[in-house]
Amino acid sequence: HSPRGTATCEMLRSLDEWSGAPSREASIHTAYLQAIEDADHYIYIENQNFVSANAGGGVQNQIVNELIRRIKRAIRKAEKFRVIIVLPCQPDGRLEDEVHIRGLMHWQYMTVSRGGNSILEILARDHPDVNLSDYIVFCSLRTHEFMESRGWVTEQVYVHSKLMIVDDRVVIVGSNNINDRSFMGDRDSELAIIVRDDTAKVHITMNGKPFVANKFAHEMRMHLMREHLGLLREDAYRPQYVLKHPGSMRRSAGDVNRSGLTSPSGEDALVPPSLSSEGHVSLSISSAARIAAAVPLDHTGSAHPHPHHEAPPPHPLPHAPPAVPSHPPILTPKGDSPRASPGLLDYDTSIDDLVCDEVFENIFLSTMQRNTRIYEHVFPGVPSDKIGSIEEYVSRQNAIPQDPELLSSVQGTLVLHPLQFLCKEDLTPSFFEAAIYVDELFQ
Numbered sequence: 001h002s003p004r005g006t007a008t009c010e011m012l013r014s015l016d017e018w019s020g021a022p023s024r025e026a027s028i029h030t031a032y033l034q035a036i037e038d039a040d041h042y043i044y045i046e047n048q049n050f051v052s053a054n055a056g057g058g059v060q061n062q063i064v065n066e067l068i069r070r071i072k073r074a075i076r077k078a079e080k081f082r083v084i085i086v087l088p089c090q091p092d093g094r095l096e097d098e099v100h101i102r103g104l105m106h107w108q109y110m111t112v113s114r115g116g117n118s119i120l121e122i123l124a125r126d127h128p129d130v131n132l133s134d135y136i137v138f139c140s141l142r143t144h145e146f147m148e149s150r151g152w153v154t155e156q157v158y159v160h161s162k163l164m165i166v167d168d169r170v171v172i173v174g175s176n177n178i179n180d181r182s183f184m185g186d187r188d189s190e191l192a193i194i195v196r197d198d199t200a201k202v203h204i205t206m207n208g209k210p211f212v213a214n215k216f217a218h219e220m221r222m223h224l225m226r227e228h229l230g231l232l233r234e235d236a237y238r239p240q241y242v243l244k245h246p247g248s249m250r251r252s253a254g255d256v257n258r259s260g261l262t263s264p265s266g267e268d269a270l271v272p273p274s275l276s277s278e279g280h281v282s283l284s285i286s287s288a289a290r291i292a293a294a295v296p297l298d299h300t301g302s303a304h305p306h307p308h309h310e311a312p313p314p315h316p317l318p319h320a321p322p323a324v325p326s327h328p329p330i331l332t333p334k335g336d337s338p339r340a341s342p343g344l345l346d347y348d349t350s351i352d353d354l355v356c357d358e359v360f361e362n363i364f365l366s367t368m369q370r371n372t373r374i375y376e377h378v379f380p381g382v383p384s385d386k387i388g389s390i391e392e393y394v395s396r397q398n399a400i401p402q403d404p405e406l407l408s409s410v411q412g413t414l415v416l417h418p419l420q421f422l423c424k425e426d427l428t429p430s431f432f433e434a435a436i437y438v439d440e441l442f443q
Contacts, residue, residue, distance in 0.1 A: 006199035007216050012174065014182055014190040026185035028176050028192045029061055032164060035194075036066045039166045041206050041355050042082040043067070044221060046161040049177040050087055054117050055110035061183040064111055064119050071135050075127050080207045080355050083136040084364075086228075087417055089156040089383045095422075096390050106427035112138060113419040120419070138417035139368060141228065142375055142382070144407055152401045154379045157413050162192070165221045168204070168213035171195040207355040218352075225351055229367055230412030233347055344411050368414040374406045375415060388424035 012028040015021035036043060052064035067083060074081035087108075091101045113120045123132055141157035162182075164172045174192020176182035182190050200215035226232050345367070351359050376384045381396035 007195050007197040007214075010194045012172070012192040012194060014176060014185045014188065016186045016189075019189045021185075024185045026183060028172070028174065028190060029063075029183040029185075031172055031192070031194050032063055032183075033066050035164065035166045035170050035172060036063070036070055038170075039070060039081075041080075041167045041211075042084070043070070044084045044086075044163075044165040044224075044354075045178070046086040046159055046163045046224070047178045048088060048160050048162065049104070049108065049179045049182075050085065050111055051104075051107045051179040052111050054119060054122070055107050055115070056117060057107070057110075059107070059111075059180055061178070061180050063178055063183075067136075068119055068122055071123060072126065074135060075130055081135055082355055082360055084139065085136070085417075086139045086141065086159055088159045089140040089142065089415075089418060090421070092158055096394050102425075102427045105422070109419075109427070112417075114423070133365065137365065137368075138419065139228075140415050140417045141413040142371070142415045143413050144375075144379075144410065152378070152404045152407070154375060154382060165217055165224075168202075168206075168211075168218040168221055169196065170214075171217045171220055204352045205356070206353060208353065221354070222351065225354070225364075228412050228414045229345060229349075229351065229363070230410075231345060231347055231349060231351070344409065364414075367411050368416055371410050371412070371414055372416045374410055378402060378404055378406055383418045383421045385418050385420035385423075387418075387421055390422060390425055393422065 010031075012031050013021070013025050014028050015025045017023060051059060052061050053059045054064045054068075071081065071083060073079075091104050093101045095101045095105065109115070110118060112118050115121075119136070120132065123130075123136070141159060142154060143157055144152060144154040146152055162174055162176050162178075164170075172192055172194045174190060176190040176192055181188045195216055197214040197216050202213045202215050202218045204211050204213050204218065206213075223232075345363065349363065351363060353359050354364070372384075375382055376386065378401050380399040380402070381393070383393070387393045387396065
Protein backbone atom coordinates (compact mmCIF):
# COMPACT_ATOMS: atom_id res chain seq x y z
CA HIS A 1 0.00 0.00 0.00
CA SER A 2 1.25 3.49 -0.82
CA PRO A 3 1.53 5.95 2.08
CA ARG A 4 -1.62 7.93 2.70
CA GLY A 5 -1.25 11.69 2.58
CA THR A 6 -2.67 14.14 5.08
CA ALA A 7 -4.15 16.73 2.71
CA THR A 8 -7.88 17.29 2.42
CA CYS A 9 -9.00 17.62 -1.22
CA GLU A 10 -12.40 18.86 -2.37
CA MET A 11 -13.54 18.57 -5.97
CA LEU A 12 -14.86 21.74 -7.62
CA ARG A 13 -16.75 22.02 -10.89
CA SER A 14 -18.11 24.31 -13.55
CA LEU A 15 -21.00 22.30 -14.95
CA ASP A 16 -24.49 22.72 -16.35
CA GLU A 17 -27.51 20.52 -17.02
CA TRP A 18 -26.49 19.96 -20.63
CA SER A 19 -23.10 18.52 -19.52
CA GLY A 20 -24.16 16.29 -16.65
CA ALA A 21 -25.16 18.34 -13.60
CA PRO A 22 -28.67 18.29 -12.09
CA SER A 23 -28.41 22.10 -12.09
CA ARG A 24 -25.80 24.69 -12.97
CA GLU A 25 -22.74 24.55 -10.70
CA ALA A 26 -20.03 27.24 -10.38
CA SER A 27 -18.17 25.99 -7.32
CA ILE A 28 -14.71 26.82 -8.75
CA HIS A 29 -15.70 30.48 -9.00
CA THR A 30 -17.14 30.42 -5.48
CA ALA A 31 -13.98 28.82 -4.06
CA TYR A 32 -11.74 31.43 -5.72
CA LEU A 33 -13.82 34.28 -4.28
CA GLN A 34 -13.80 32.78 -0.79
CA ALA A 35 -10.05 32.14 -0.82
CA ILE A 36 -9.32 35.70 -1.97
CA GLU A 37 -11.57 37.18 0.70
CA ASP A 38 -9.95 35.04 3.43
CA ALA A 39 -6.35 35.78 2.38
CA ASP A 40 -4.23 37.28 5.16
CA HIS A 41 -0.79 37.70 3.57
CA TYR A 42 -0.55 36.96 -0.15
CA ILE A 43 -2.33 35.63 -3.23
CA TYR A 44 -0.32 33.93 -5.99
CA ILE A 45 -2.07 33.26 -9.32
CA GLU A 46 -0.87 31.61 -12.52
CA ASN A 47 -3.34 31.49 -15.39
CA GLN A 48 -3.53 31.45 -19.17
CA ASN A 49 -6.30 34.10 -19.25
CA PHE A 50 -7.39 36.95 -17.01
CA VAL A 51 -10.77 38.46 -17.94
CA SER A 52 -13.22 39.63 -15.29
CA ALA A 53 -16.38 41.70 -14.78
CA ASN A 54 -14.63 45.05 -14.41
CA ALA A 55 -13.76 44.85 -18.14
CA GLY A 56 -17.45 45.45 -18.95
CA GLY A 57 -19.11 44.02 -22.02
CA GLY A 58 -21.29 41.65 -20.05
CA VAL A 59 -18.48 39.75 -18.30
CA GLN A 60 -19.87 38.36 -15.05
CA ASN A 61 -17.17 36.67 -12.95
CA GLN A 62 -16.18 38.66 -9.85
CA ILE A 63 -12.52 37.65 -9.40
CA VAL A 64 -11.03 41.09 -10.01
CA ASN A 65 -13.68 42.89 -7.97
CA GLU A 66 -12.84 40.58 -5.05
CA LEU A 67 -9.12 41.26 -5.53
CA ILE A 68 -9.81 45.01 -5.52
CA ARG A 69 -11.78 44.73 -2.27
CA ARG A 70 -9.02 42.71 -0.61
CA ILE A 71 -6.24 45.07 -1.72
CA LYS A 72 -8.24 48.13 -0.63
CA ARG A 73 -8.74 46.54 2.76
CA ALA A 74 -4.99 46.02 3.08
CA ILE A 75 -4.29 49.63 2.06
CA ARG A 76 -6.87 50.94 4.51
CA LYS A 77 -5.38 48.92 7.37
CA ALA A 78 -1.76 49.57 6.27
CA GLU A 79 -1.20 45.80 6.03
CA LYS A 80 1.67 44.18 4.20
CA PHE A 81 -0.18 42.25 1.48
CA ARG A 82 1.00 40.93 -1.88
CA VAL A 83 -0.83 39.82 -5.03
CA ILE A 84 1.30 38.19 -7.74
CA ILE A 85 -0.36 37.33 -11.06
CA VAL A 86 1.62 35.40 -13.70
CA LEU A 87 0.22 35.51 -17.26
CA PRO A 88 1.53 34.87 -20.77
CA CYS A 89 3.30 37.88 -22.33
CA GLN A 90 0.75 37.58 -25.14
CA PRO A 91 -1.63 34.89 -26.41
CA ASP A 92 0.01 32.17 -28.46
CA GLY A 93 0.11 32.91 -32.20
CA ARG A 94 0.75 35.78 -34.63
CA LEU A 95 -1.15 38.74 -33.25
CA GLU A 96 -0.61 40.75 -36.43
CA ASP A 97 -2.59 38.17 -38.42
CA GLU A 98 -5.04 36.55 -36.01
CA VAL A 99 -8.15 38.44 -34.93
CA HIS A 100 -8.95 36.15 -32.02
CA ILE A 101 -5.57 36.91 -30.41
CA ARG A 102 -6.16 40.66 -30.55
CA GLY A 103 -9.70 40.15 -29.23
CA LEU A 104 -8.41 38.25 -26.21
CA MET A 105 -5.72 40.88 -25.61
CA HIS A 106 -8.40 43.59 -25.69
CA TRP A 107 -10.50 42.00 -22.95
CA GLN A 108 -7.49 41.11 -20.85
CA TYR A 109 -6.03 44.61 -21.01
CA MET A 110 -9.46 46.05 -20.18
CA THR A 111 -9.38 43.87 -17.07
CA VAL A 112 -5.80 44.69 -16.06
CA SER A 113 -4.70 48.16 -17.15
CA ARG A 114 -6.85 49.98 -19.75
CA GLY A 115 -10.29 51.38 -20.45
CA GLY A 116 -10.78 53.36 -17.23
CA ASN A 117 -12.20 50.52 -15.12
CA SER A 118 -9.26 48.09 -14.96
CA ILE A 119 -7.93 46.82 -11.65
CA LEU A 120 -4.83 49.01 -11.77
CA GLU A 121 -6.69 52.13 -12.85
CA ILE A 122 -9.31 51.72 -10.12
CA LEU A 123 -6.68 51.22 -7.42
CA ALA A 124 -4.55 54.11 -8.66
CA ARG A 125 -7.56 56.42 -8.89
CA ASP A 126 -8.83 55.55 -5.42
CA HIS A 127 -5.39 55.49 -3.78
CA PRO A 128 -3.27 58.02 -5.71
CA ASP A 129 -0.54 58.24 -3.05
CA VAL A 130 0.02 54.49 -2.75
CA ASN A 131 2.78 52.62 -4.54
CA LEU A 132 0.65 49.87 -6.03
CA SER A 133 3.62 47.59 -6.61
CA ASP A 134 3.68 47.11 -2.85
CA TYR A 135 0.38 45.27 -3.29
CA ILE A 136 0.04 43.88 -6.81
CA VAL A 137 2.35 42.98 -9.68
CA PHE A 138 1.72 41.32 -13.05
CA CYS A 139 4.46 39.01 -14.33
CA SER A 140 5.30 36.87 -17.33
CA LEU A 141 7.99 34.28 -18.04
CA ARG A 142 10.72 34.41 -20.71
CA THR A 143 13.80 32.41 -21.63
CA HIS A 144 16.59 32.50 -24.23
CA GLU A 145 18.98 30.17 -26.02
CA PHE A 146 21.93 30.18 -28.41
CA MET A 147 21.14 28.20 -31.58
CA GLU A 148 23.90 27.34 -34.02
CA SER A 149 21.70 28.14 -37.02
CA ARG A 150 20.09 31.33 -35.70
CA GLY A 151 22.30 32.75 -32.99
CA TRP A 152 20.64 34.19 -29.89
CA VAL A 153 16.87 33.76 -29.69
CA THR A 154 14.21 34.33 -27.04
CA GLU A 155 10.71 33.00 -26.44
CA GLN A 156 8.13 33.49 -23.76
CA VAL A 157 7.51 30.55 -21.44
CA TYR A 158 3.83 30.18 -22.21
CA VAL A 159 1.77 30.09 -19.00
CA HIS A 160 -0.89 27.42 -19.38
CA SER A 161 -1.40 26.60 -15.70
CA LYS A 162 -4.59 27.39 -13.78
CA LEU A 163 -3.46 27.80 -10.20
CA MET A 164 -3.97 29.91 -7.08
CA ILE A 165 -2.02 29.60 -3.83
CA VAL A 166 -3.05 31.65 -0.79
CA ASP A 167 -0.97 32.22 2.34
CA ASP A 168 0.93 28.91 1.97
CA ARG A 169 -2.27 27.30 3.27
CA VAL A 170 -4.72 26.85 0.39
CA VAL A 171 -4.14 25.62 -3.18
CA ILE A 172 -6.72 25.61 -5.98
CA VAL A 173 -5.54 23.93 -9.17
CA GLY A 174 -7.52 22.65 -12.13
CA SER A 175 -8.55 23.19 -15.74
CA ASN A 176 -10.22 26.60 -15.39
CA ASN A 177 -9.06 29.85 -16.90
CA ILE A 178 -9.97 33.12 -15.24
CA ASN A 179 -12.87 34.08 -17.49
CA ASP A 180 -16.61 33.49 -17.77
CA ARG A 181 -16.19 30.48 -20.07
CA SER A 182 -14.48 28.57 -17.27
CA PHE A 183 -16.15 30.03 -14.19
CA MET A 184 -19.85 30.54 -14.76
CA GLY A 185 -20.87 26.90 -15.27
CA ASP A 186 -23.18 27.42 -18.25
CA ARG A 187 -20.45 27.21 -20.89
CA ASP A 188 -17.22 25.18 -20.67
CA SER A 189 -17.13 22.26 -18.24
CA GLU A 190 -14.17 22.42 -15.85
CA LEU A 191 -12.72 20.51 -12.89
CA ALA A 192 -10.49 21.78 -10.07
CA ILE A 193 -9.50 20.71 -6.59
CA ILE A 194 -8.96 22.79 -3.49
CA VAL A 195 -6.24 21.39 -1.23
CA ARG A 196 -5.85 22.12 2.47
CA ASP A 197 -3.80 20.31 5.10
CA ASP A 198 -4.42 20.72 8.82
CA THR A 199 -1.91 17.99 9.77
CA ALA A 200 1.41 18.41 7.93
CA LYS A 201 2.79 21.79 8.95
CA VAL A 202 5.90 23.85 8.23
CA HIS A 203 7.15 26.56 10.60
CA ILE A 204 8.34 29.61 8.64
CA THR A 205 8.05 33.39 8.90
CA MET A 206 5.53 35.60 7.13
CA ASN A 207 6.41 39.29 7.07
CA GLY A 208 9.14 38.56 9.62
CA LYS A 209 6.79 36.93 12.14
CA PRO A 210 6.44 33.23 13.03
CA PHE A 211 3.92 31.51 10.79
CA VAL A 212 2.62 27.95 10.48
CA ALA A 213 2.19 27.00 6.82
CA ASN A 214 0.60 23.92 5.30
CA LYS A 215 3.33 21.68 3.90
CA PHE A 216 1.75 20.99 0.50
CA ALA A 217 0.91 24.63 -0.28
CA HIS A 218 4.26 25.89 1.00
CA GLU A 219 6.32 23.40 -0.99
CA MET A 220 4.33 24.03 -4.18
CA ARG A 221 4.77 27.80 -3.89
CA MET A 222 8.47 27.44 -3.05
CA HIS A 223 9.12 25.13 -6.00
CA LEU A 224 7.38 27.47 -8.45
CA MET A 225 9.17 30.56 -7.16
CA ARG A 226 12.57 28.85 -7.14
CA GLU A 227 11.91 27.69 -10.70
CA HIS A 228 10.92 31.19 -11.85
CA LEU A 229 13.90 32.76 -10.05
CA GLY A 230 16.37 30.23 -11.47
CA LEU A 231 17.16 28.67 -8.10
CA LEU A 232 16.49 24.99 -8.85
CA ARG A 233 19.81 23.18 -9.12
CA GLU A 234 18.53 20.65 -11.64
CA ASP A 235 17.26 23.33 -14.02
CA ALA A 236 19.66 24.73 -16.63
CA TYR A 237 18.26 28.19 -17.30
CA ARG A 238 21.59 29.29 -18.73
CA PRO A 239 22.19 28.57 -22.43
CA GLN A 240 24.87 25.91 -22.95
CA TYR A 241 27.13 28.47 -24.61
CA VAL A 242 27.20 30.48 -21.39
CA LEU A 243 27.79 27.39 -19.26
CA LYS A 244 30.83 26.50 -21.38
CA HIS A 245 32.19 30.03 -21.76
CA PRO A 246 30.95 32.10 -18.81
CA GLY A 247 33.84 34.53 -19.01
CA SER A 248 32.97 35.52 -22.56
CA MET A 249 29.59 36.80 -21.42
CA ARG A 250 30.90 39.41 -18.98
CA ARG A 251 31.80 43.00 -19.68
CA SER A 252 33.08 45.85 -17.59
CA ALA A 253 30.78 48.20 -15.73
CA GLY A 254 31.90 50.98 -18.04
CA ASP A 255 30.90 49.05 -21.15
CA VAL A 256 27.49 48.29 -19.72
CA ASN A 257 27.05 51.91 -18.70
CA ARG A 258 27.55 52.95 -22.34
CA SER A 259 24.64 50.70 -23.27
CA GLY A 260 22.49 52.44 -20.67
CA LEU A 261 21.92 49.42 -18.46
CA THR A 262 23.82 50.24 -15.31
CA SER A 263 23.61 52.42 -12.26
CA PRO A 264 25.90 55.46 -12.28
CA SER A 265 27.90 53.95 -9.40
CA GLY A 266 28.85 50.93 -11.50
CA GLU A 267 28.83 48.73 -8.39
CA ASP A 268 26.34 46.32 -9.92
CA ALA A 269 26.44 46.76 -13.65
CA LEU A 270 23.36 44.69 -14.32
CA VAL A 271 20.89 45.66 -11.61
CA PRO A 272 19.00 48.72 -12.88
CA PRO A 273 18.33 51.62 -10.54
CA SER A 274 14.92 53.22 -10.17
CA LEU A 275 16.32 56.42 -11.70
CA SER A 276 18.82 56.85 -14.50
CA SER A 277 21.77 59.20 -14.23
CA GLU A 278 19.66 61.88 -15.94
CA GLY A 279 16.97 61.54 -13.28
CA HIS A 280 14.41 59.80 -15.50
CA VAL A 281 12.37 56.80 -14.49
CA SER A 282 14.25 54.00 -16.22
CA LEU A 283 12.01 51.04 -15.42
CA SER A 284 9.53 51.30 -12.63
CA ILE A 285 8.43 48.11 -10.95
CA SER A 286 5.23 49.90 -10.02
CA SER A 287 2.37 48.42 -11.99
CA ALA A 288 0.49 51.69 -11.88
CA ALA A 289 3.51 53.66 -13.00
CA ARG A 290 3.84 51.37 -16.00
CA ILE A 291 0.35 52.35 -17.13
CA ALA A 292 0.91 56.07 -16.76
CA ALA A 293 3.56 57.90 -18.77
CA ALA A 294 6.97 57.73 -17.12
CA VAL A 295 8.05 61.25 -16.16
CA PRO A 296 11.29 62.69 -14.77
CA LEU A 297 11.51 63.10 -11.04
CA ASP A 298 13.27 65.80 -9.11
CA HIS A 299 15.32 65.09 -5.98
CA THR A 300 12.14 65.04 -3.87
CA GLY A 301 10.52 62.38 -6.03
CA SER A 302 7.92 64.81 -7.44
CA ALA A 303 6.97 64.51 -11.08
CA HIS A 304 7.63 67.39 -13.48
CA PRO A 305 7.32 67.70 -17.28
CA HIS A 306 10.21 67.01 -19.60
CA PRO A 307 10.46 68.43 -23.15
CA HIS A 308 11.76 65.18 -24.64
CA HIS A 309 9.27 62.86 -23.02
CA GLU A 310 6.80 61.03 -25.22
CA ALA A 311 3.10 61.74 -25.04
CA PRO A 312 1.26 59.65 -22.46
CA PRO A 313 -0.71 56.63 -23.63
CA PRO A 314 -4.51 56.68 -23.70
CA HIS A 315 -6.15 56.73 -20.26
CA PRO A 316 -3.12 57.94 -18.28
CA LEU A 317 -3.40 57.45 -14.56
CA PRO A 318 -3.92 60.59 -12.49
CA HIS A 319 -0.82 59.91 -10.46
CA ALA A 320 2.26 57.73 -10.96
CA PRO A 321 3.38 56.28 -7.62
CA PRO A 322 7.09 56.39 -6.81
CA ALA A 323 9.22 53.53 -8.03
CA VAL A 324 10.23 50.75 -5.69
CA PRO A 325 13.73 51.58 -4.37
CA SER A 326 16.39 49.53 -6.09
CA HIS A 327 18.22 47.65 -3.35
CA PRO A 328 19.67 44.58 -5.09
CA PRO A 329 20.38 41.62 -2.83
CA ILE A 330 24.01 41.34 -1.82
CA LEU A 331 24.32 37.62 -2.45
CA THR A 332 27.32 35.87 -3.94
CA PRO A 333 26.88 32.34 -5.32
CA LYS A 334 29.35 29.77 -4.06
CA GLY A 335 32.13 28.20 -6.08
CA ASP A 336 33.17 28.84 -9.67
CA SER A 337 29.69 28.46 -11.14
CA PRO A 338 28.76 30.82 -14.02
CA ARG A 339 26.25 32.21 -11.52
CA ALA A 340 29.14 33.64 -9.51
CA SER A 341 28.69 37.18 -10.78
CA PRO A 342 27.36 40.37 -9.17
CA GLY A 343 23.61 40.50 -8.62
CA LEU A 344 22.88 36.82 -9.22
CA LEU A 345 21.27 34.78 -6.47
CA ASP A 346 22.71 31.80 -4.66
CA TYR A 347 20.88 28.48 -5.01
CA ASP A 348 20.45 28.55 -1.24
CA THR A 349 18.86 32.01 -1.13
CA SER A 350 15.96 31.97 1.33
CA ILE A 351 12.63 32.91 -0.20
CA ASP A 352 10.40 31.34 2.46
CA ASP A 353 8.98 34.69 3.55
CA LEU A 354 7.40 36.00 0.34
CA VAL A 355 5.73 38.93 2.07
CA CYS A 356 8.74 40.65 3.67
CA ASP A 357 10.47 43.44 1.75
CA GLU A 358 13.79 41.57 1.67
CA VAL A 359 12.26 38.83 -0.48
CA PHE A 360 9.39 40.53 -2.32
CA GLU A 361 11.20 43.75 -3.26
CA ASN A 362 14.91 42.98 -3.07
CA ILE A 363 14.78 39.52 -4.66
CA PHE A 364 11.48 38.95 -6.50
CA LEU A 365 10.86 42.43 -7.93
CA SER A 366 14.54 43.28 -8.39
CA THR A 367 15.22 40.09 -10.35
CA MET A 368 12.14 40.60 -12.51
CA GLN A 369 13.10 44.22 -13.19
CA ARG A 370 16.65 43.34 -14.19
CA ASN A 371 15.52 40.51 -16.48
CA THR A 372 12.99 42.79 -18.18
CA ARG A 373 15.57 45.50 -18.90
CA ILE A 374 18.05 43.03 -20.32
CA TYR A 375 15.57 41.24 -22.58
CA GLU A 376 14.11 44.49 -23.90
CA HIS A 377 17.62 45.76 -24.67
CA VAL A 378 19.04 42.59 -26.26
CA PHE A 379 15.86 41.64 -28.16
CA PRO A 380 14.07 44.86 -29.28
CA GLY A 381 11.16 42.85 -30.71
CA VAL A 382 9.88 41.29 -27.50
CA PRO A 383 6.46 42.57 -26.36
CA SER A 384 7.18 45.57 -24.15
CA ASP A 385 5.79 48.89 -23.00
CA LYS A 386 8.02 50.56 -25.60
CA ILE A 387 6.01 49.11 -28.50
CA GLY A 388 2.73 50.95 -29.01
CA SER A 389 1.53 49.68 -32.39
CA ILE A 390 1.33 46.48 -34.39
CA GLU A 391 3.32 48.12 -37.20
CA GLU A 392 6.16 48.89 -34.81
CA TYR A 393 6.00 45.38 -33.36
CA VAL A 394 6.23 43.76 -36.82
CA SER A 395 9.10 46.05 -37.85
CA ARG A 396 11.16 44.91 -34.86
CA GLN A 397 10.78 41.16 -35.39
CA ASN A 398 13.93 40.85 -37.50
CA ALA A 399 16.06 43.08 -35.30
CA ILE A 400 19.54 41.71 -34.63
CA PRO A 401 20.16 41.00 -30.93
CA GLN A 402 22.38 43.66 -29.38
CA ASP A 403 24.84 43.15 -26.53
CA PRO A 404 23.86 39.46 -26.01
CA GLU A 405 26.59 39.16 -23.37
CA LEU A 406 24.15 40.85 -21.00
CA LEU A 407 22.10 37.65 -21.03
CA SER A 408 24.57 36.11 -18.59
CA SER A 409 22.93 38.21 -15.90
CA VAL A 410 19.38 37.01 -16.57
CA GLN A 411 18.25 35.05 -13.52
CA GLY A 412 15.44 32.54 -14.03
CA THR A 413 12.50 33.44 -16.27
CA LEU A 414 10.54 36.20 -14.48
CA VAL A 415 9.83 39.42 -16.39
CA LEU A 416 7.32 42.20 -15.99
CA HIS A 417 4.09 41.74 -17.92
CA PRO A 418 4.00 44.41 -20.69
CA LEU A 419 1.03 46.48 -19.52
CA GLN A 420 1.38 49.18 -22.22
CA PHE A 421 2.13 46.86 -25.13
CA LEU A 422 0.15 47.99 -28.23
CA CYS A 423 -1.49 50.76 -26.20
CA LYS A 424 -1.92 52.87 -29.37
CA GLU A 425 -3.97 50.15 -31.08
CA ASP A 426 -7.70 49.54 -30.93
CA LEU A 427 -7.64 45.79 -30.33
CA THR A 428 -11.42 45.31 -30.51
CA PRO A 429 -12.53 43.24 -33.52
CA SER A 430 -13.94 45.27 -36.40
CA PHE A 431 -17.62 45.08 -37.37
CA PHE A 432 -16.95 42.36 -39.93
CA GLU A 433 -14.55 40.45 -37.68
CA ALA A 434 -17.07 40.59 -34.82
CA ALA A 435 -19.56 38.75 -37.00
CA ILE A 436 -17.25 35.73 -36.78
CA TYR A 437 -15.55 36.27 -33.42
CA VAL A 438 -18.27 37.29 -30.97
CA ASP A 439 -17.17 38.84 -27.67
CA GLU A 440 -18.25 35.77 -25.69
CA LEU A 441 -15.44 33.80 -27.38
CA PHE A 442 -12.85 35.92 -25.52
CA GLN A 443 -14.68 36.32 -22.23
